[in-house]
Amino acid sequence: MTASTITTQPPEAGPSYRAARFTDVLHSEWTKARTVRSTMWTLIVAAFLGIGLGALISALSAHHYASSGGRAAHPLWDPTSISAGGFGIAQLAIGVLGVLLITSEYSTGAIAGTLAAVPRRERLLGAKAVVVFALVYVFIEVVIFAAFFIGQALISGHAPTASIGDPGVLRALLGAGLYGAGIGLLGLAFGTILRSAAGAISVLVALLFVLPGILAALPASVEHTVEKFWPTEAGSQIGAVVRTAHTLSPWAGLGVFVLFVGIVSAGALVMLKRRDG
Amino acid sequence: MPKTPTLSYTGQKIEARSLTKRYGATLAVDDLSFDVNPGVVTGFIGPNGSGKTTTMRLILGLDNPTSGQVMVGGKHYRDLPAPLREVGALIDAKAVHPSRTAYNHLLALAQSNAIPKKRVDEVLGMVGLEAAAGRRVGGFSLGMGQRLGIAGALLGDPPVLMFDEPLNGLDPEGIVWIRELMQRLAAEGRTVFVSSHLMNEMAVTADHLIVIGKGKLLRDEGVNAFMESNAEHWVLVRSPQLAELVSAAKSAGAQVRPGTENSMEIAGLDSRAIGELAAANRITLHELATQRASLEDAFMDLTRDSVDYRSTEVAA
DSSP states (O other): OOOSSOOOSOSSOOOOSOOOOHHHHHHHHHHHHHTSHHHHHHHHHHHIIIIIIHHHHHHHHHHHHHHTTHHHHOTTOOHHHHHTTTHHHHHHHHHHHHHHHHHHHHHHSTHHHHHHHOOOHHHHHHHHHHHHHHHHHHHHHHHHHHHHHHHHHHHTTTSOOOOTTSTTHHHHHHHHHHHHHHHHHHHHHHHHHHOOHHHHHHHHHIIIIIHHHHGGGSOHHHHHHHHHHOHHHHHHGGGOSSOOTTOOOHHHHHHHHHHHHHHHHHHHHHHHHHSOO | OOSSOOOSOOOOOEEEEEEEEEETTEEEEEEEEEEEOTTSEEEEEOOTTSSHHHHHHHHTTSSOOSEEEEEETTBOGGGOSSGGGTEEEESOTTOSOTTSBHHHHHHHHHHHTTOOTHHHHHHHHHTTOGGGTTSBGGGOOHHHHHHHHHHHHHTTOOSEEEEESTTTTOOHHHHHHHHHHHHHHHHTTOEEEEEESOHHHHHHHOSEEEEEETTEEEEEEEHHHHHHHHSSOEEEEEOTTHHHHHHHHHHTTOEEEEOSTTOEEEESSOHHHHHHHHHHTTOOOSEEEEEOOOHHHHHHHHHHOTTSHHHHHHHO
16 A cells, blocks of 8 residues: 555654753763773873973973073074974874764764764764864863973973963963864864775875975965965964964964864765765 | 553654665666555565665665655654654664774663663663673674664664664574564564565565565565465466467466466466366467475565566556
């Protein structure tokens, strides 16, 4: 028997359960993030690089400062940025964290079960984004304050140090978490678009390291403009206390970065909603 | 698990109307219309690659139909307010993050649909995985994976359940367990839709069959009706006067269908009656042979080529 139309009302009483909300999906995504080993490993790597490499960079820079002319030779000496130097590399681990939170669903096929449980794609991606943002922000703040105090202790006695009360220092330390969380969100968005960890991590490496390196080959005037507005270069200015040449101000830079993260994330959502699976 | 059904409401149908899915040049699902009704186990059978999984993915809103539509309980899947409370599905038992434990896998699913935590322990008990709750899924056997997938489907105590090839990789004990589970769920008034490429298994599990081949609907009928119409004895005949024999057999009330290599197959008359019919009409017979098709054979025959005369019988 084949009726030509579909019944639009349930034949009996309606459901008695409560509808799922965004906070339910958030709860679920948090459980998923904390119950896979890759989350812990990427954070351990990021902490190791952020604190360990930061300490090494602080010590080496301070000795270099002391042995090569002091203040006169180093007018842009920025002890806050130097103690956070490990994040230059640690940010990749943060990006990988965001990548893996979505690509592991595709590589294992678990995405089918996830989308069956949460068919509203914007809700799913939104919950993953909130988890990435909150987890990465809190994590980076812990690590960057640790790196700051360790770094200043190592610099102390060899070169000028920074303290929390100095102008711009607290902004740089609290702002660095925003930049790092944005890198995590970029990983999530590229992972969603490409559905492949290898592909998404390659894009992150290109964005963070390869392409900025290639910029040096451009004519100086072009290079300076592109460098100024390059999303990750612009975004990382929030973590600097001393402004260098060809950079945006901390908040303008963060604005450019946020705009970029927003555009890539919107692209990820459009693709997630449109395509199959 | 209480014996009495805990359903808040039953009677939810799956309704497909002209459902079509095209991947490039391939029509995976071709103008499929059917209803899956509550209270019975509906077997969804077809050879591998006939579009069963694609159809189930369309029902779950995982893939978008090229045209047509499919609804569950009168709603598009993507509009369900808490889908796991309405539809429980096992699509691919191995599709679980291997480093997550069975408990945490189910917990995340439950949280996403506001299903109470205690239900996780309940469903783990129902499928016999309590002892493995804290183990990582990556170390599970295929059978344990199937049980975990079924636990996930039961999590929301839904009125509609879908299982895609749940018997794959199961030992005989597991097959019996799943068969009894599906029949019990149907007896509770739920809609149970289960795909398989194993006709004989469906013949003993399902009450109703939806048969597809190359994405097209071939049969939509009760198991008993399917057995009657497909497992009956056909008699193969060859004759230089085949057209005369066919019209004589038809006027005697028999069913006739083309056989292989210029033969015809006749049902409704046995070989003796056909021989006498031929003699009475002075028709020369070159061959007269009773065909004994098993249900499996009937299914293979039915699905061998879905664009021949057999598919048109569905519309009749």
